[in-house]
Amino acid sequence: MKLKNMPKIKARNPVALSPLLQKGGMHDSEKPRAQHRRDRKAMKCELKSKNWL
Secondary structure: OOOOOOOOOOOOOOOOOOOOHHHOOOOOOHHHHHHHHHHHHHHHHHHHHOOOO
């Protein structure tokens, strides 16, 4: 009886899970005006949710 060779298992790359390598911020494909609009809308929602009285 012949034993099959076990496939080699690669170790996971711990650097790949780093938060510094995650997406974030403005991308080249994103228009600055769209980013500005999103920021303004988020600020508007934040101000609306506060209790001013």
